[in-house]
Amino acid sequence: MSDSLCESVDSTNETPSKKTQLEDGSDSLSVIKKAVVVLTRLPEYKISALRPPTPQQFYSEDESHSSSDSDMEWEPEGDSGDSDFSVPDNKQKTGKPTQNDTTKTLPPQTSTNNDSVSEPAPIIISSAFAYCANEITKVRPNLPEEEVKVDMMVLARKRHMRWQRGKIVEIITREDGRLKYKVNFVEKGKSLVSGHHIAFDTTPKLEQLYVGARVVVNCQDETFRPAILAELPSRKNRLRFLVFLDDHIPVYVGLPFLHLVCRPLENVLDDVPDSPHKSFMSRYLRDWPNPHLTQYKAGYILNAELNGVQQRCEVQEVDSSLIHVVFKDNQHKEWIHRGSIRLEHMARFWELRRVQDVSD
Template sequence: MSDSQCESGLSLSETPSKRTQLENGSDSLSLIKKAVVVLTRLPEYKISALRPPTPQQFYSEDELLSSSDSDMQWEPEDDSSDSDFSVSTNKQKTAKLKESDTTRPPAPPTGSNNNNNEEEVKVDMVVLARKRPMRWQRGKIVEMVTKEDGRVKYKVSFEEKGKSLVSGHHIAFDTTPKLEQLYVGARVVVRCQDNKFRFQPGILAELPSRKNRLRFLVFMDDHTPVYVSLPFLHLVCRPLEDVLEDVSDSSHKHFMKQYLKDWPYPHLTQYRAGQALNVELNGVQQRCEVQVVDSSLIQVVFQDNQHKEWIHRGSIRLEHMARFLELKAAEERNNGS
C-alpha cells in the first residue's frame, strides 16, 4: 500500500447489459453488477504517515528525539560548590534506546579500497598528502612505487617545497566529496579555516541536520572538534580498515572508539551560557566558564589566562564526563563480577 502511495477502494457500479431471455415469450432487460477498483491519490500527509521511520543518523524532519541530543545525556548541576556529580537515569528511556538498534547507521564500507573511494589514484594527480601528523599539504603524485610485499607507495611533490613517499591512507582527494560518500566514521582531511593551504586529518562525527545548522562535525586527530561545510572536507583516498589505527593520540583514540560505538546516541552533557565548570588543560583540570553553546559544542574561557576554545559536550576533558565514565566503568565491573 505504501509503495504505491495510493489508496484502493472497492465500489459497485451498475452496468446495463442486454440479455435475451425466454420469459413468458418476451425479451427482458436485466442489470449485471460488476466490481470496479478505483485508485485514489493519497494526500501528502497520509503518504508521510505510511512511510517507515527514517533512521536517526539521517536527521530527518520527523526526528524522534525531543532535543538536539539524545536520551543518553544529562545536565550537570551548577558546580560552583563542586558538589557531587549525579547522573539522571531513566530505565524506560534506556530500554527504548536498546530496542532501537535498527536506527543505527549502515555499516561503513569495509576494506581499504572501498567503493566510496574507488576513484583511480594515478601519476600527475593533485592530492593532499601528509607532511607531518597534523599537517597535510597539497601536492602532485610524481611516482607510484610498488613494494616487495605488494603495497603501493606514492611519491608526492608538495606545492610549497619538499617530497614525501606516503601510503594510500596518507593522501586525500583534492576534490570535494559527494554527500553519499560521507558517513559517521569516515576518514577525512579538513582545510584549515585560517589558512587555505593547510589541512588536518580527522574523523567525521556528525552529518548535517537542522540541529547542527546543516554542518559536518569533525574530530581532528588532536581531539579538537570543528563544524565545517562540505567544501572544507576531503576524503582520504585509501583509508585503513580501522581508521583509528592512524590516530596516534591514545586518549583521543579511546574516545573516538567509544563515540563510534555509542553512535547515534553519544553521551553528551548539557550546559548553559555562564555556567562554571572544570576542563582539562595541559594535563590539569582548570576552572572556566561557558561562553557559547553551539549544537554539540561549547566555547569556554579559562579563568586563569582567558584562553578560549571549543569543546565537545562529550569530551573526556570535561570533569563531568570523566566522572561519568569512571562511574560507568565501575558499574560495568560490578555487573561483570
C-alpha cells in the same frame, strides 16, 4: 481568515419588505431575506489553534521535545535564548522520554573553589542523534574507488598533523603488492607515502561520506589536518559536518572544507596515534548514533582539562554538540565537545561506568 481572526456565522434576522407581484391576478405581500454577517470574537484557544504551526510543530511528538539531542525539557530560570541545551537549576521539568533515549545524572558535586558556589551536576544524555538513515550512517558506502594516478594533485602527509598540497610524480609497487606514492609538494620537499596518507584535492560527494570516514580538513589558518568525520548534516547541527582532528579538537565545517582520504585503512583508528583521543574516538564510534553528551547552558561553571590540568571555566555559548568556554585563569577560549573526556563531568561519568562494569 481575516486579520482579526474572527468567525463568520449565519444570521437569523429577517428584514421584511413589501413588493407588489401579480400572482393569479392579485397583489400579495412577500418577505425578502437579506443576508447579514455578524462578526464574533473567537475564544483564545480557537485563535491559537488557527495560527500557522511553528517549525518545531512540523516534527513528530518524539522529535519535538527539543531541537537538540535531548528528550528532556528544563524550566528556564532566566534567558537561555542562545542555547538549545540547558542544565537543571533548582527546578526541573521532565518530558516524556523517547524509546531510544536514556538520561543519567552524576552524583551531586560541591565546588572546591572558594570564589564560586556549588554547581548542580549536569544531565548526561544518550539519545538518537538523528532520524534519517542518511544522517547517522557509519558504514562505508559500497562505491567504486576513485582512480589515483601520476600527475594528480593531492593532499599528502608531511608530518602527523600537517598535510600539504602536492603532485604525484611516481607510483611504486612494492614486492608485497603494496603501492607507494612519491609526492612533490607545492611549497617545498618530497615524500614517499602510502595510500592512507594522501587525500583527494577535490570536494567529495555527499554520498561518499559517513560517520567514521577518514578525512583531511582545510582549517581556518589555511593548514590541512587529518580528522575523523563525527556528524553528518542534520537539523540538529544546522546542516554541518562535525569532525574531530587527531589532536581532539572538534570543528563544524561545510562540505567544501573536507577532503576524503584516497585509500583509508580498514580501521581508521589505526592511523591515529595512541592517546586518550584514540580511546575517546573508539568509544564514540561504538556508541554512534547515541553518543553520551553533557547538558550545559551559557553561564554554567565547570572544570575542564587545559594543559594537562583540570581548570575552572565558564560556558559562553552552546552550538549543537559543542560548547564555547573561557578559562578563568588566563581567559583562554576554545570549543570543546560536550562528550569530551576533557570535561570533568564526563571523566567522572566514564570512571563510574568503569567501576560499575567491574563490579557487575
